[in-house]
Amino acid sequence: MKVAIIAVGTELLFGQTVNTNAVYLSRELNLMGFDVMYHHTVGDNPARLVEMLDVAYKDCDMVITTGGLGPTQDDLTKEILNDYFGDELVLHEPSMESMKERFEKLGRKMTDNNIKQAYMPSRSHVFKNDQGTAPGCALEKDGKYAICLPGPPREMTAMFESYVRPYLEGRTDGSMCYRLIRTFGIGESDLETRLMDIIDGQTDPTLATYAKEGECYLRIASKRADAAEAESAVKGMLADVKKRIGEFIYDCDNRDLWDVVGEKLMAKNITISSAESCTGGMFAEKLTSVPGISAVFERSFVTYSNGAKEEILGVKKETLEKHGAVSEETAMEMAKGLRKVSGSRICVSVTGVAGPDGGTPEKPVGLVYIGAVCDDKEVCRKVQMRNISRQWNRNFSMLHMFDVVNRLIDGIKD
């Protein structure tokens, strides 16, 4: 079944709010086997919403709206869909009751404009709102469906999970399976060149590449009548993809690199510390975003100045004078000094020129060294980034740190 998602709300057109509802609904509907064909956003304007409905129903069997169910005068989505489906609004007693209860519980007075939220199209299927006052509803006529959901993401997702998903199950044909494969260290066009013959010949499963903040993603998707069949088709193509670019893949389930690394560290009980210069704590911050990481991570250092590198990590003054703070020698002394201070099994350091200033012809902005030690292994990676921005350079350096650590972990014999 083909679906269009229409968001209603002038604030979206002002650029004050991100339409995360469309993201959530698209992901969930695709997984259920629906084909999401369009997203549209219109303001709180009846004529334009009607026009958008006409456009959507040309191609699609179902329209899902978000927003415009509130108590105020410019909330008109339900009223318009009621007219569009030739229905009439009647008081829906259960909605009225639960709204009254809600206001009582909160100790707030129910205002007159709230009452309009309990009027629903007479032939509609009403969805309860457990997180707010405005109920949703489903309309159906001549094989066309409409589902009206509230705009606040918390209310919308809760309503979808509890009531809309069960309503939709069984109304879908086929089943979608997809995997999001994350790679690091290879550009998008290089990736595509290596996978060109698969991409050229594809029907189902499909393979697509896209670039994202210094990484490249791959998406393998299949839609079949049978869920197991779709899954096996995706698996088959994934195996083929792995053969060609396996060395760049760090996850096949859309997890962030720090989550992958953090979970490996915890699973293998490998302790880790970091000493950061140009990234200023970003590595430690990302790693500590992983719940439970305190089992393997207990301290780290931001050694921004030369003095800090000497005093905290024992980097030699001569090394800094002879090779400079941004050098292989300094990066390695930072990592080795960190091991002495922390006693961690993996110690990783970074030193680089994040910009916008501080670059020289020999050491331009975007030059970074990552040092790491693990047992008897010592690694140094030099990276010369395209200088995109201070924040991008720092982010990309941090990703390289995790990539270095990831490869060190994989090299450890159990």
Added chain:
Amino acid sequence: MKVAIIAVGTELLFGQTVNTNAVYLSRELNLMGFDVMYHHTVGDNPARLVEMLDVAYKDCDMVITTGGLGPTQDDLTKEILNDYFGDELVLHEPSMESMKERFEKLGRKMTDNNIKQAYMPSRSHVFKNDQGTAPGCALEKDGKYAICLPGPPREMTAMFESYVRPYLEGRTDGSMCYRLIRTFGIGESDLETRLMDIIDGQTDPTLATYAKEGECYLRIASKRADAAEAESAVKGMLADVKKRIGEFIYDCDNRDLWDVVGEKLMAKNITISSAESCTGGMFAEKLTSVPGISAVFERSFVTYSNGAKEEILGVKKETLEKHGAVSEETAMEMAKGLRKVSGSRICVSVTGVAGPDGGTPEKPVGLVYIGAVCDDKEVCRKVQMRNISRQWNRNFSMLHMFDVVNRLIDGIKD
């Protein structure tokens, strides 16, 4: 001039990517005086993109597309708009040259599929891409405009700022002025209550509040025929707003709290260090995102474990045993210990329960203490957050650290 924004990309319909481009463009275009009427998203499908163009041009004078300019076969936006405007694609030498240069600089091989990116509609105005390979372009025919921009947000925004904005200026009627006021420490409904009479009576300038990641923003906007008139209207309302909620405002130009704090520290030459537990380096990372901060920031510590707090900062074992790691006593000993270790004028610490685990009835998830010392001042702030998520709790703790530091700086007599 009425505008529709069309995002092209199947990944958006799969719910894998958030359409932040529409948010950015809507905000900027509104400010310039354009009326954004619709957002649409279609997949990489020629027929559906053409249909969407037909729909858009019924109401709008200008369409802005994002995405589908890349080197791969499913990137077709430019080709379709070229046909739609009855133009033909020809090799655009300057684009070819800068693409070649770019690949040489990176030491990467230019693959054949890249060349298609240098073919542009013959009558189009080409926009250089300083951040990537795919140029953008503007087409015009019979009073209808189309602007094709790349999909990656970094490339799109840089192209918009450098080339598209100047192209569009003068093509708009009226002038919009607005200020984004950032506050911390006050909730949205409290804010609205204090400003209710302004909001109720508004026509132009308008005042809107919105909540964002633990902060509240205010937007004052005015659209007038004359730019100076709009500016003065905004200024007048801003003065009124400051009188009522000035104590919560930290910036009137939409700068991040860490930028405001970083710039004050540099301007007053106040050195700073941090000792972070639950935030894991987030404070240091945000502070070092400010260019030039090395003048006042030279070292910081992530003391995640009790052992690290004792060994690095000299927190007493008895304090940790008697009061626990998450306590006013520990936070203050961290800050004072940090002053001994770093010698910085402002020393700030944080210790809290970020979750999802680790909470107790006495110290639930979301409880955090921030300690700070500056000259002879000592401050401790206790915060009990609503426990929204580990990352939200960490982020909100980091904002509180900056707020504490900001108020300390403001308290220093010059």
